[in-house]
Amino acid sequence: MTDQSKRIFGIDLGTTYSSIAYVDEFGKAVIIPNAENERVMPSVVFFDEDSIVVGDVAKESSKLYPNEVVSFVKRSMGEPNFIFLHNSEEYRAEEISAYILKKLAQDAEQYLGEKVSDVVITCPAYFGINEREATRKAGEIAGFNVRHIINEPTAAAIAYGAMDTQNERVVLVYDLGGGTFDITMIDIRKDSVEVICTGGDHNLGGKDWDDRIVAYMVEVFQNETGTDEDILDDPDTWQDLQLSAEKAKKILSQRPKTPISVTHGGERIKMTLDLEKFQEITEDLLERTIEFTKEMLEEAKSKGYKTFDEIILVGGATRMPHVTARIQEEFSVTPKIFDPDEAVAKGAAIFGWKLSLNDGLIERLSRKTNKPIQQIDEISEMIESRELSSKDFKDAAQEVADETGYTLPSIERSMLKVKNVTSKSFGIVAHTAKDQEIVFNIVLRNTTVPIIRKKTFYTAVVDQKTVLIRIMESETSQVEIQLAQAVEIKTAVLNLPPNLPVDLPIEITFVLNEEGRLHITALEKTESRQIDVMVDTASVIQGEALEKAKERSQNLVVH
């Protein structure tokens, strides 16, 4: 494989399980099992004295060493005050996630005998800027060249769309993972996968179902033993119950009831949890996913999408039979369970593979047609409008095939176009005529990315030295909203040139790229001077802490 078409791996960095995939010579996405021969690996990290253990062993260790094991770290991505203390060293969520990524890559390298350097990592559609940035940083700490951060439902839709590219259809991706819920409408066409709308909750996932079982077990234990003690105060018991609850949930996805035992303080009780009870104690959680879905469908209507053709279920938690039943009841469509554990990683791998091949193809087409690279965008449209001969395309594809070793049909399939939307609105803090502070949204959520939006500001005083811009993230589609409805994600400082007059227009440009990363540029308009913009993302690991984490990661072997 040449440098130009370096293999790009797809990684599903999940709340409870993670996996890695690549695209083989025939254009097929394949999951790479880890050293323990598991296709999906628990996203659990065990700090075992001087070494780091990731995966199943770590998960099993949580019962014995509850205080040395970190689980569900994804829920704390982008939380600056989350730290894990081990041997007086502080570890942030990004670094702990990096260990999970490292283990996946290390095992894949051993399996394939090939270095894993370039990756596409997935994140929930509902992740905001900080969480995305944190995910990227995790990849960097693990030593990867992170080529792209892609949304999980988009990845699942790519994997789903790649199975059958002939039927055009609008699909709802209902993604209920271990820790997050995403609902996304996707328009799958012959040559494109386009996200229409997305919504969800990054604090709603299979773990919440587990927690309800835990609460139920505690309740029964207290009743039977007559104690009022909160047995979850004991870390050993908590971890034990958490693992038992996950097992019980999995069993209840297959059988009508499951036996459970709870041991604490030398007392042991046995109980049976049946499906009916399980549904009763988790009904409100399921109801929330339905509400999110209805809200998203409302929003989709405003974009001209009034109906949809299919619902596909992704994420391990969709295996619970009442999820399917409830969706069917609400939307009168039989949902399809599609490769729930692996679709996301495979979709990410396909996306990465597409990245690696597409560039080569466009470059060759540009040479053949003497058109600049920027003009070769919608290849299939260009062929249809005879702007590009299909022979030129075939030849270019053949050349790429020869060079990379992939088969010709698979190269042709890689032309799939992916369009995404932003799941959040972005704006800045501004003052109204009545001098009230509000948030003025510049990019609204569910806008197709990449997008460039401009806004002009004016200097307030003579010789103004700086302008402070507070960048706000929110989840409404309104242009003007209250400050309380948004969170501040970054502050940008414009350092102005000296001797500027008052009321001088300064144009701020928001560039949101296809990954949902925000770049800001500023221009002093009268003399067209570019102004220096400093953006502070304090909530994501950076500077010295980032360098330290990278160094620590480099010198570390995970087991």
Added chain:
Amino acid sequence: MQRENYYILLDLSIDPPENDPDVIETAILQKKAEWSRLRNHPSKGLQVQKFINMIPDIQQVMHDEALRKQEAAAAVEVLEEGKESKISEIDSHIDILMGKGYIAKDDIIRLAEIHGLEQSDIQARIDAKKSGQFNRIDQQINLRMGKGYLTEAELSKIARQNSMEPEEIRNRVRCPIVKDEKDVGDLKIRPLDKSIEKAINDNLKIIGKLSLYDFLGTAENSGLDILQEKAGKKKKDLAASAKKDAVVTASNTLAGHCLTIFKNNDTRIAYDVSLAMAKLAALDSDINVAAANKKIRHEYVDLLIRKAMSFGMDRQEATDYLRDYCLKKKYRIEIKPEKKRMVLIGAATAVVVAVVLIFGVVMFSSIHKKNSLIAEYDLLIKTVDTQTDLEKKIQILEKYIKTHAPGELVTDAGKRVSGLQRDISEDRFNRMLKEADALLKATDYRSALVLYNKELASTTDAGDQKTIKDLIQKTLALSEQKDFEQVTAVSLNGEPDQKMNLFQQYLVDHPNGKNIDKVKGLINEISGEYFIFVNKQMEAFDQSEKWEESYNLCRAYIGIYDNSNADRLKQLMPHYEERIRDEKILTGLIQKADALGTDYASALQVFKDFLMAYPDTTVNEKIQKEIARLNTLLSAQSLEKAAQDMRIHLAKTGGRFVERANGVVVDTRTGLMWEMMDSSITQTSQCLTYDEGKKYIKDLRAGGFTDWRLPTPDELTGIYMIAPVFPSTGAKSYWTSVNFTGYSDGWHVMVDTVSSDDSVHWETVKKDSLECGAVRAVRKP
């Protein structure tokens, strides 16, 4: 909602307030780590998430001198307030205790202990306490709703009691109203699951609300449609909030609960029933307070019943409730005495109280302290007397001794402790004797001796010691007699090892036994017999290479006997020692090799190096086996590596050669199926003669197929000379199916081969069938 105080949250000292920045920073770091660890706790997760989000503010406040000072002052206030919030609970307890007509000093002490307050605080509260009116109507309704419905009769009764129209009451009722109890059967009332109820309450606590109604900001008697609408709106408002802190997350969860609970009447009633039941918890708390020594005085009973009735129960309901609760908690309810006696006792009490009061007023200043000490001690002795467990009695008295200054009372307590300890030791001794007797009866002398020796070690009583020593002597004699009988029996018809074990055991157990010489004689008698037994055993062990067992047998024999047989065994010992040592070395080598994982070549070297240094080792054969095993693994590994390389090259043939099954490739140009590897790779020898090649084909099972054959020259040149060509494996010459015989210099067979010198340019060449060639097998799929 008021936020938590940071001094209290960080467990920092308030009096005097902690001001050391290092101590504060360490406390913040510790809390940060603790909260992060609990971030995903099933019930505490949200609460700690809230704390985690507060950290920037905590840091700001605690590192700013002025703000920190304010915070410390606030902490003092918060602790004061904590006392305030307890007041309503205290009031309720005071009500109960006043039921007997007065509040005793003991009651005040107990209440102060329960609520962690000074006695003066309780006294102040008693003075301040004035009777207050409850909101009776809602309480009455709520209580009755606890069963899931209200009857028309109950409704009318509540209306009557409050001088209101039944319709007005009806409007406040949020559960089904049935004509009478008979109609209840049709109602399907299911209480809310406890774990859901707890989850709701936990989340309400985080956002500081009392109920889901409070959360939605609606009245408790609002209609379902209004509740649904409010819940939906709440959910939307929350979705619009970009903050994902604990409050929003808890609110989101609660909105989800509202949507589910206020979906229909059944679930709503279930929730209302749970709310009503929660109010009963207050009554339970009162009962617990009244139950001193697990007994409820008859004066309290009536008051508790009245309290329950104040919640809206009728007398029967209240009596039943109290009875059931006490039954569950194992509380005894004191029965009310006869009225006449009551009057007498009442009068007597009044006289005693009057006397005590007068006496008390006069003597108060001088002997108040002494009296209270005596009273306290009397109370203690009463408690001790009611206790049946001797150990617990001692504990109570010892606690008293520790916490009081020496004096008459403490000395008395000390005497009582000594007396109790004597009782305990006597008790133990008697129990031991009884237990030992049972063992002696069962002829289990050994266990009985264990018991005696244990007691001997623990008792300090000289009389007991002597008794035990005598018993031990007697038991030893009995035990010796029993063991010797067994020795005699076995010596007649036992197996040699059984005999030896028993004889040896006798010597160990009875070093001064009266039959010791006889037993020693028996051991000498069986020296020959035992030697034969040892030899047989050693033979069996040698066969299964259990060298250590054989070695131990030798040692055992030599340890017992000093005769010519023992000399013979001594000569064998070095041989076993060598064997054992070599086996250990082999285990070490295998471990070392295993640690190398799939680096079979290095593992192989480990064994080869050892053999080179110690060719005469006793484990030579085993090492050879390991070497053979590793060689097999090594060749499988290199074969797999070659196959991987081949796959990479095949991938570059533009889709012409496609791997179908493992080790099988299809030429999409001709449709022919080829073996992916060739004999030069899969066989140990790179060269095969033509006959060997044909045998190779015959035995080949690649891809599970059996119909492999040698290719024709055209088929072979088709894959090597028409691009994209089949990747080379380095073999220089392949046998084809075309061959013929010639006579020129005797019998020989000539074969068409497809050969190349550089693995790039191939041609058809005739070769003698005994020359070096390779086979690339083909078949028609």
